[in-house]
Every structure is written in C-alpha cells, then in structure tokens.
C-alpha cells in the first residue's frame with residue numbers, strides 16, 4: 001500500500017541530497033523506511049524486514065550466507081567461533097531473516113557477510129585492535145559492531161546519510177561497545193588521518209562528485 005502511494009504521489013518520497021548528488025540508495029523510499037525505524041520502536045524492532053529497506057540493505061540470500069559460512073569455516077581463523085555470541089546478540093535487533101545452517105542456532109546471512117569481511121580485513125591488515133577506522137556508507141552499523149567486538153577497535157567513524165547515521169546510532173546504542181563510534185555525514189567531517197578506511201557496497205554507488 002505504502003509503495004503504491006509512493007508511485008501515485010512521488011512527492012511523498014524523501015531524499016537526503018540534491019538530485020545530482022544522490023547515490024543509488026537515496027531513492028526516496030529507503031530514506032522513509034530509515035526514518036520510520038528511527039522514529040518508532042515498533043518499526044525499529046522489525047526494520048531488517050522492511051521491504052523498502054531491503055531493496056538497499058539486508059538482502060543477502062540464504063545461499064550467499066551458506067557460502068560466506070563455508071569460507072569462514074574453511075579459514076578457521078577464529079572469526080566465526082569468536083563471533084558466536086556477537087552473532088546472536090546482533091541478530092536479536094531488527095528481526096533479520098535467519099536460516100538454519102546446521103550450526104546450532106539460525107543465523108542471518110547478512111551477519112555472516114559482515115563476519116566474512118572482518119575475516120578479509122584480518123588477512124589483509126592483521127591486528128586491528130586499538131585502531132581508528134572510518135566506514136563510508138555504514139548502513140545500520142552491522143560491520144561497525146562486528147569490528148568493534150572482534151577487533152576491539154578504538155574509534156569507528158561511521159559515514160552515511162543524515163537519517164541513516166541516526167539509525168546506526170540507535171542500533172549501536174543497543175549494545176555495549178568496546179570502543180566508541182562517531183556518526184558523521186561526509187560534509188560534517190574535516191579530512192583526518194585514519195588507520196583504515198573501508199566501504200562495503202557503498203563508495204561504488206556514490207556519484208563521481210561525491211566520491
């Protein structure tokens with residue numbers, strides 16, 4: 001019904017940026033879904049299943065989750081076992097779709113992807129404890145939570161659209177972190193040195209001028 005209304009009344013859409021600076025995510029419906037989750041606990045409790053939200057995030061398939069899990073198990077680098085408690089904690093928020101992968105408790109394929117990325121980071125950069133990381137396009141902060149928990153990062157600067165940083169803050173405040181997070185829009189930060197800057201499926205979708 002909501003999507004039908006957006007089709008009939010395109011003026012109901014909510015954008016973050018001027019037209020020439022919009023990324024693929026800034027499609028009018030995503031921002032509304034994010035605002036619902038920020039404004040109401042009822043929506044926040046289920047935001048990972050919101051259909052408009054799922055067009056942009058939280059849409060990793062059951063099969064992709066299986067493949068991420070297999071990579072993690074083959075690598076046996078301690079990431080999956082170290083994250084079992086994190087996985088269960090993080091998946092308690094936002095009601096993600098979960099599947100039975102034969103590991104005991106059903107798991108979210110999106111969380112498995114964040115863990116696989118953490119494993120990649122460990123291979124590429126080694127020990128990230130005590131580091132200052134920036135992530136461009138943090139979504140709800142799933143990667144930030146995994147890095148904070150597994151690596152014990154010191155500071156994690158999460159860049160995203162204004163409403164999305166509010167959702168990420170609400171999400172991360174649902175946990176007790178080891179380090180701290182700093183929510184920012186790209187315009188609200190001066191250039192600073194970071195130990196590592198990452199972007200999962202976000203930098204590539206930004207318009208050239210914003211990149």
Ligand SMILES: C[S@@+](CC[C@H](N)C(=O)[O-])C[C@H]1O[C@@H](n2cnc3c(N)ncnc32)[C@H](O)[C@@H]1O
Pocket residue numbers: 017022023025026056057058136137138139140142159160161164186199200201202203205206210
């Ligand atoms: C496909 S999602 C990926 C999210 C997250 N990295 C993940 O892997 O789950 C792209 C992200 O880029 C963000 N984004 C879009 N335009 C942006 C901008 N101008 N500045 C920062 N982030 C932006 C979106 O809000 C969204 O969170």
